[in-house]
Amino acid sequence: xxxxxxxxxxxxVQEGRISILNCDYTNSMFDYxxxxxxxxxxGPTFLISISSIKDKNEDGRFTVFLxxxxxxxxxxxxxxxxxxxxxxxxxxxxxxxGSYQLTFGKGTKLSVIP
Amino acid sequence: xxxxxxxxxxxxxxxxxxVTLSCEQNLNHDAMYWYRQDPGQGxxxxxxxxxxxDFQKGDIAEGYSVSREKKESFPLTVTSAxxxxxxxxxxxxxxxxxTDEQFFGPGTRLTVL
Numbered sequence: 476x477x478x479x480x481x482x483x484x485x486x487x488v489q490e491g492r493i494s495i496l497n498c499d500y501t502n503s504m505f506d507y508x509x510x511x512x513x514x515x516x517x518g519p520t521f522l523i524s525i526s527s528i529k530d531k532n533e534d535g536r537f538t539v540f541l542x543x544x545x546x547x548x549x550x551x552x553x554x555x556x557x558x559x560x561x562x563x564x565x566x567x568x569x570x571x572x573g574s575y576q577l578t579f580g581k582g583t584k585l586s587v588i589p
Numbered sequence: 590x591x592x593x594x595x596x597x598x599x600x601x602x603x604x605x606x607x608v609t610l611s612c613e614q615n616l617n618h619d620a621m622y623w624y625r626q627d628p629g630q631g632x633x634x635x636x637x638x639x640x641x642x643d644f645q646k647g648d649i650a651e652g653y654s655v656s657r658e659k660k661e662s663f664p665l666t667v668t669s670a671x672x673x674x675x676x677x678x679x680x681x682x683x684x685x686x687x688t689d690e691q692f693f694g695p696g697t698r699l700t701v702l
Contacts, residue, residue, distance in 0.1 A: 484629070509690055518593075518679050518693030519632070564631060574620075574639050576647075577691060579631035 478502045479567050481580035489588050494552040496583050498565030501546065505567035509577070510539060510550050513562045522563070523550070555587045592616065593694035595680050600699045602674075610665045610697045612680035618692070619685035621663035625649065626677045626696075635678075638663055639685055667699065674701045 480499045488494045498508075506527045511519035525532040525539045525548065532539050538551045552559055565580040593614040602608045614621065620639050624632040634647030638657040652671025657663055663682075667674045677698050681691040 479631070481631075511690075511693075516598075516677075516696065516698065518595075518681075518695050520693070521690035524690060574637070574645070576634065576637070579624075579633075581629060581631040 477580075478505075479565055479578050479580040481563075481565055481583045483583050484581070485584040485586070487586045487588060488555045490557060491554045494550075494555045494559065494585055494587070496550040496552075496563050496565075496585065498548045498550075498580055499546060500548075500567050502567070502569055502578075503546070505569050505578075507568035508539070508541060508548050509566045509568070510537075511564040511566060511579075512559075513564060513582070519564055552585075555585075557587045557589050560585055560587045593680060593682055593692055595678075595694035595697050598695065598697060600697055602699070602701050604701055605669045607669060608667050608674075608699065610667065610678055610680075610699070612663045612665065612694060613661055614663075614680075614682045614692075614694075615661060616682055616692060617660075618682035619660070620683045621657070622681040622683075622691060623647075623653070623655065623663070623665045624679040624681065626679060632679060635665065674699060 478501050509524040510522040512522045513519040523537045525541050541548045562582040562584045564582045566577045596611045622637040623635040633649050636655040638644035654666045679696045680694040683691040
C-alpha cells in the first residue's frame with residue numbers, strides 16, 4: 476500500500492508560469508515532509524521541507540503548502556524556468572523500528588517549455 | 590569538499606555473480622542508507638545503518654547484504670539471490686535522528702546481463 480502518492484507522473488508548464496506539484500499521504504504519523512529534485516542519472520538533491528506543525532514554507536521561487544486535514548501537500552514553483560525540468564519526489568518522514576525513515580512517492584516529471 | 594561518492598557510475602555483471610557497490614561519505618554523518626530506483630518508481634529502501642556495526646533491513650532487503658565497519662563506508666552487495674538486480678542504486682546519508690534531509694550520492698547504474 477503506497478503511503479505517499481504523487482498521482483501525476485508528468486507535468487508540462489510554460490516558462491514563467493507557475494508549476495504546482497501535488498502529493499498525498501495516508502499515514503497521519505508522518506511528521507516532516509521533503510521535496511527532492513532529480514536529474515537523469517544523478518542522485519536526488521534536497522529542495523525544500525516542511526514540518527507538520529506548519530502549513531507553509533517558502534524559499535525563493537519554491538513554496539511548499541501542507542494541508543494536514545486533507546493529508547495533502549503541494550510544491551509551487553514560480554516563475555518556472557527551463558532548468559527546473561526534472562523529476563520531483565515527495566518524501567515523508569515517519570518513525571518506526573527505532574529510527575526515522577523516509578517514504579518516497581513515485582515522482583512527477585516536470586517539463587518547463589521555453 | 591564534503592559529500593557522498595558512489596563508484597562506479599555504471600556496472601555490468603553476468604547473471605549469477607555477486608557484485609558490491611561502493612558508498613563513501615565524508616560528511617561525518619552517522620546514518621547511511623541504500624535505495625533502489627526502477628523506472629516510474631519512487632525510491633525504495635533496501636538497508637540502512639544508524640551507527641557503525643549496526644544495520645537494519647528496509648522494505649526490499651531480500652537478495653542484498655551490507656556491512657558498516659567504518660563510519661564513512663556502507664558497501665552494498667547484490668547477491669545472485671536478487672531476482673531483478675538491474676536498477677539504479679542510490680546511497681544516502683544523514684545526521685542521526687536529524688530533522689534535516691538525506692544527502693544522496695550520484696548513484697550506480699547496475700545492469701545484469
